[in-house]
Amino acid sequence: MEIDRKIVERAATLSRIEMVPDNVETMVRFFQDIIGHFRILEKCDTTGVDPFSTLEDEPCPLRGDGPVRWDIGDEALDSAPLREGRFFRVPAIGSEEGPDEA
Amino acid sequence: MKHEQMDASSIASAVTSGEVSAVEVVSASLRRIRSLEPRLNALITVIEEYALERAAHVDGQVSSGCDPGPLAGVPVVVKDNMCTRGVRTTCGSRILDDWEPPYDAAVVELFERAGAVIVGKSNMDEFAMGSSTEHSCFGPASNPRDISRVPGGSSGGSAASVAAGYVPIALGSDTGGSIRQPAAFCGVHGLKPTYGMVSRWGLVAFASSLDQIGPFGRSVGDIALAMDVISPQDFRDSTCSRRERPSFRDGASNPAVKGMRIGIVREFLDGPLDPSLKRSIEEAASVLVSSGCTMVEVSLNESASFGLPCYYIIAPAEASSNLARFDGVRYGFREEAPDLVSQFTRTRSYGFGEEVKRRILTGTFVLSSGYYDAYYLTALKARKMICQEFDRAFRSVDVILMPAVPSLPFRKGELLDDPISMYMSDVFTLPVNLAGLPGMTVFTGLEPSGLPTSVQLVAPRWQDRRLVECASVIEERFGCPPIAEGGAL
Amino acid sequence: MTPSFETVIGLEVHVQLATATKLFCSCPTDYIGSEPNTLVCPVCLGLPGTLPSLNGRSVELGVKTALALGCSISRTSRFHRKNYFYPDLPKAFQISQYDLPVATGGSMPVFVGGEKKFIGITRLHLEEDAGKLVHGTADGRLSGRSFSNVDYNRAGIPLAEIVSEPDMRSPEEAREYVLTLRRLVRYLGVSDGDMESGSLRVDANISQKCSDGRWGGRVEIKNVNSVRAMERALDFEITRQRGIMLSGGTVVQETRHWDDSAGVTRSSRGKEEAHDYRYFPEPDLPPLIVNDALVRAMGESLPELPWVKRERFETEWGLSPEDAAVLSERLDLAEFLESTVASGAGRDIAANWIKTEILRILNETGLDAGDLPFTPRVLGELLGEVVKGSLSNTAARDVLEVMYRKGLGIQDAMKETGVVPGGVTGDLLAKAVRRVLDANREETGLVLSGADPSGKKRKYLQGLVMREIRGQAPVGDVSAVIDEALRQMRGLDE
Ligand SMILES: [Mg+2]
Numbered sequence A: 001m002e003i004d005r006k007i008v009e010r011a012a013t014l015s016r017i018e019m020v021p022d023n024v025e026t027m028v029r030f031f032q033d034i035i036g037h038f039r040i041l042e043k044c045d046t047t048g049v050d051p052f053s054t055l056e057d058e059p060c061p062l063r064g065d066g067p068v069r070w071d072i073g074d075e076a077l078d079s080a081p082l083r084e085g086r087f088f089r090v091p092a093i094g095s096e097e098g099p100d101e102a
Numbered sequence B: 001m002k003h004e005q006m007d008a009s010s011i012a013s014a015v016t017s018g019e020v021s022a023v024e025v026v027s028a029s030l031r032r033i034r035s036l037e038p039r040l041n042a043l044i045t046v047i048e049e050y051a052l053e054r055a056a057h058v059d060g061q062v063s064s065g066c067d068p069g070p071l072a073g074v075p076v077v078v079k080d081n082m083c084t085r086g087v088r089t090t091c092g093s094r095i096l097d098d099w100e101p102p103y104d105a106a107v108v109e110l111f112e113r114a115g116a117v118i119v120g121k122s123n124m125d126e127f128a129m130g131s132s133t134e135h136s137c138f139g140p141a142s143n144p145r146d147i148s149r150v151p152g153g154s155s156g157g158s159a160a161s162v163a164a165g166y167v168p169i170a171l172g173s174d175t176g177g178s179i180r181q182p183a184a185f186c187g188v189h190g191l192k193p194t195y196g197m198v199s200r201w202g203l204v205a206f207a208s209s210l211d212q213i214g215p216f217g218r219s220v221g222d223i224a225l226a227m228d229v230i231s232p233q234d235f236r237d238s239t240c241s242r243r244e245r246p247s248f249r250d251g252a253s254n255p256a257v258k259g260m261r262i263g264i265v266r267e268f269l270d271g272p273l274d275p276s277l278k279r280s281i282e283e284a285a286s287v288l289v290s291s292g293c294t295m296v297e298v299s300l301n302e303s304a305s306f307g308l309p310c311y312y313i314i315a316p317a318e319a320s321s322n323l324a325r326f327d328g329v330r331y332g333f334r335e336e337a338p339d340l341v342s343q344f345t346r347t348r349s350y351g352f353g354e355e356v357k358r359r360i361l362t363g364t365f366v367l368s369s370g371y372y373d374a375y376y377l378t379a380l381k382a383r384k385m386i387c388q389e390f391d392r393a394f395r396s397v398d399v400i401l402m403p404a405v406p407s408l409p410f411r412k413g414e415l416l417d418d419p420i421s422m423y424m425s426d427v428f429t430l431p432v433n434l435a436g437l438p439g440m441t442v443f444t445g446l447e448p449s450g451l452p453t454s455v456q457l458v459a460p461r462w463q464d465r466r467l468v469e470c471a472s473v474i475e476e477r478f479g480c481p482p483i484a485e486g487g488a489l
Numbered sequence C: 001m002t003p004s005f006e007t008v009i010g011l012e013v014h015v016q017l018a019t020a021t022k023l024f025c026s027c028p029t030d031y032i033g034s035e036p037n038t039l040v041c042p043v044c045l046g047l048p049g050t051l052p053s054l055n056g057r058s059v060e061l062g063v064k065t066a067l068a069l070g071c072s073i074s075r076t077s078r079f080h081r082k083n084y085f086y087p088d089l090p091k092a093f094q095i096s097q098y099d100l101p102v103a104t105g106g107s108m109p110v111f112v113g114g115e116k117k118f119i120g121i122t123r124l125h126l127e128e129d130a131g132k133l134v135h136g137t138a139d140g141r142l143s144g145r146s147f148s149n150v151d152y153n154r155a156g157i158p159l160a161e162i163v164s165e166p167d168m169r170s171p172e173e174a175r176e177y178v179l180t181l182r183r184l185v186r187y188l189g190v191s192d193g194d195m196e197s198g199s200l201r202v203d204a205n206i207s208q209k210c211s212d213g214r215w216g217g218r219v220e221i222k223n224v225n226s227v228r229a230m231e232r233a234l235d236f237e238i239t240r241q242r243g244i245m246l247s248g249g250t251v252v253q254e255t256r257h258w259d260d261s262a263g264v265t266r267s268s269r270g271k272e273e274a275h276d277y278r279y280f281p282e283p284d285l286p287p288l289i290v291n292d293a294l295v296r297a298m299g300e301s302l303p304e305l306p307w308v309k310r311e312r313f314e315t316e317w318g319l320s321p322e323d324a325a326v327l328s329e330r331l332d333l334a335e336f337l338e339s340t341v342a343s344g345a346g347r348d349i350a351a352n353w354i355k356t357e358i359l360r361i362l363n364e365t366g367l368d369a370g371d372l373p374f375t376p377r378v379l380g381e382l383l384g385e386v387v388k389g390s391l392s393n394t395a396a397r398d399v400l401e402v403m404y405r406k407g408l409g410i411q412d413a414m415k416e417t418g419v420v421p422g423g424v425t426g427d428l429l430a431k432a433v434r435r436v437l438d439a440n441r442e443e444t445g446l447v448l449s450g451a452d453p454s455g456k457k458r459k460y461l462q463g464l465v466m467r468e469i470r471g472q473a474p475v476g477d478v479s480a481v482i483d484e485a486l487r488q489m490r491g492l493d494e
């Protein structure tokens, strides 16, 4: 697979990270190196291996449904970069930018 | 004996008996920090006032006849990715921007409940991504055995704090070797427990399926003491096991190694390895044999071949998701912009350092559509095979003896522009994380250059006690690591 | 020849589960009416270092719903992370289920135009809700936005997402599906199912199949906040999509948002990049194991399902389809009816009274039938009096009114109402007539003086007497006693 700017830029967009143009070249080279390294895995015969069974033999614990109030609302709002009353504030969200999911 | 030379259990018993006050011990620790910190930069935050208050509280408990706990008055350092209520927790990153968590990490609670006094938050590679503690927005830390060299990483500040005698015990986190590698570089003991042994509640996540907290110490006894304190189960971490915990201290003081089968991994000794470290393996092996162990050769071919690529896919993948929450909305640093997408993007671009961005991008890439199967899914399968390979090896041995690192500590800046070579320094440690096993770096002495050597012990899951047992035997022969005086350049 | 079209609709319904705490933390869930950002903790704010811990009750409610939908329960299921950036999503990923949901493969019967049709259920999975955004402008202008405010009270509320097969063929079927599902979750007590407040949210997928063999792209409609809005949006899309296909165009697969005031759907695609959620297994949660005991307990906790009840009311009890539908709409009402009948009341009279009187009281007061101050047995007794003929319908209605308003038993309520069991006769009736005539001297005078040729005034007086005695005497008797009284009054005058 050809690792080019487009692959790096797409990963950057999805990650909400932008790079100054010089850095893109460095990152492309890094991607080429590291992905070259990943190719070693092509030699790993993984046929029939279930990737998802985990180390853990203990199932997910289930918590009881008793409510607990933390009362950290104010503390949390105070440590926000921009607090407006009882809200966290962010700049406008263009209507096209919304995720499709609720 | 000066306070900084005492181990944690002697401090605790002296404080509990009233022989010495916690305030005196903590003050001595703070003095040591003040004198060496300009050279070492091992700590991001020194908690002076609060530490003295806590120490006074411990002294109050002693004078009122309460037992302050097994770490009474013991000064400790915790890595700066563990939340401390009201004390900034930076993860070595600009993006957290003096963030003060509104809650304590589980290990912080447990330490304080045991009477320990946190005197500092240690320097680290940003978000624990790195092997040198050079990727910190607070500047690099130095190796107290030779300050021209790196202390290792990412828990380099914690390892250096223990080696330099700031504190007898420090906590680090280990995702691919971040306790064991700096322990090896700084010449102290360091233990990464079985995944699920110690609660991760309040540990800022790097790669959730690999991260585990563990202690550094200058004696196996202190490692065991710290483990007994931090290993209780915790319902807040769903991956924290509910099984019963061993007594580490009992293991350290009554090592039952006789009859243990010790595995030697041919693949790891034949590859690139500093001769002094190879010699350490041989010497440790002969110590164990003379204590009644037998040596068995085992093969870890898949771990040796596939561990590194597997790790450098899975860890960045999880990290890309774990670090997505740093968007400048609820906490931390934010770069203002007129619209939301540019604000998110600018905040993250300026807030994260280069190594973190490299890993986030790599992680996003391996999870993105079109590449998921080829990279992420394949890595999960390879991980599974590595687990199975260790399982097979542990059918014929009880503990594996192998190097912790391939080389002695490298010089600052030496690998900074070569990220992939830097990644290679985790080659012996990261398979242990992939398989969720317990692993421990044990000090084996100082070279004439003053640089430390070490070995790594690895046990089956939940057999962490075997590590301190074998380590005790090795320590008996090589002695405890001496305190480093922060040697001049 | 003009081609014909078939509409294909599938629905994704998000149901807020009625737990006391959030899905992954112990914060309370009663966010409606709460001050913004008060029901939050480090976990649901996504603070660094926090970890999810799964609410067992939400698993139970999810399993209960899935069993009612005839799904098979996965003994092992898994949580995934769905990654995307949005300010209402505190961790920048949603913990949801992906390739191994807790339940798959069920179906639900829906009645449309008297016909029963089974709609397939693809899956039910658990996931966490996001926070809420409030948009505004700095200068208070209505158009344009310059900022958004974020409230995380809702972040982390447990949702069951129920995905249907594309089995619906019309907006009416879609409406009935949603109403049936809402009735079900209310029956089960797993959710209040309120669409207006967002406890039940619907995304609709709709496409067209043309008789010439062409398929239109599938369009996902979002932002429908009521059943009515969903029907309108679907109608709009049918017209739009068929129009495109008739003019030879292609319907593109996309997400569109319903604008309720304009009555149109709008494409939500713009410069937006294709979404890539980078799902991967949530490493902070081991696999969810649902054991047999839990499945059994949830199975045993299921009430008779609403569609089963409705059919039984029709076929076994012989109620009309309309009555069966009304009486099976609410579980509390249906159970009240069944207990009333079980206590000995006739099915028809009980059904009649409950669908009118009891339902009216419940609607007026917002009470649950179980919270009424009288039991079904007491209603049964009251109806017994009606059947015996000792209480008229009107009198019984008045007694019932007092029973619930003042919380009285039948006897006390009758005393309070002045109702006499067995009817008003003899002296009592004569006295009542006398009271009415005395109180209405003008009309009585007109009748007496013969100035009531059409008998209107007399009829009016008779009505007043009937009301005075709450219908507790046959009309003939009342009329006769009035005549007698008038005669006496005339005699006195002469
Ligand atoms: Mg969903």
Ligand SMILES: [Zn+2]
Pocket (backbone or CB within 6 Å): C022, C025, C026, C027, C039, C040, C041, C042, C043, C044, C045, C156
């Ligand atoms: Zn919460």
